[in-house]
Amino acid sequence: MTIVIHHNPACGTSRNVLEMIRASGEEPVVIEYLKTGWTRPQLQALFAGAGLTPRTALRVSKSPAEELGLTDPSVDDETILAAMLEHPVLVNRPIVVTEKGIRLCRPSETVLEILPNAAIGTFRKEDGEVVVAGSASGDAS
DSSP, rough: OOEEEETTTTTTHHHHHHHHHHTTTTOOOOEEEEHOOOOOHHHHHHHHHHHHTTTBBOOTTTTSSTTTTTTSSOOOHHHHHHHHHHGGGGGOEEEOEETEEEEEEESSGGGGGSSEEEEEEEOOOOTSSSHHHHHHTTTOO
């Protein structure tokens, strides 16, 4: 199965996840969702597969979520979903899809849970943090 990453190249976490996927020996399909946008069925499927709701997938920092009033607890998921369709940046990222599942990969090492080969060895994130994932069974350490 192909690995798909919904990616924002301006995001360090997203770049780290992309490089972790590549370190596992896979070349994913990269979807730059800020360029392509989202569809309602696409977001609903991703959220359902990852166990998310529009509210839990809402990107609050460095997005217009607060100015659009979406952080108010009284705002329902349908309103948030509609806003995400209009403003793709409102969806937290990166979201990765593999044969083992769908995850919102924050922190970036969350991707190791769903990689077919998570034994990527020692990986240094852009901020210098080191992640070690050396088990052949695919378990992250």
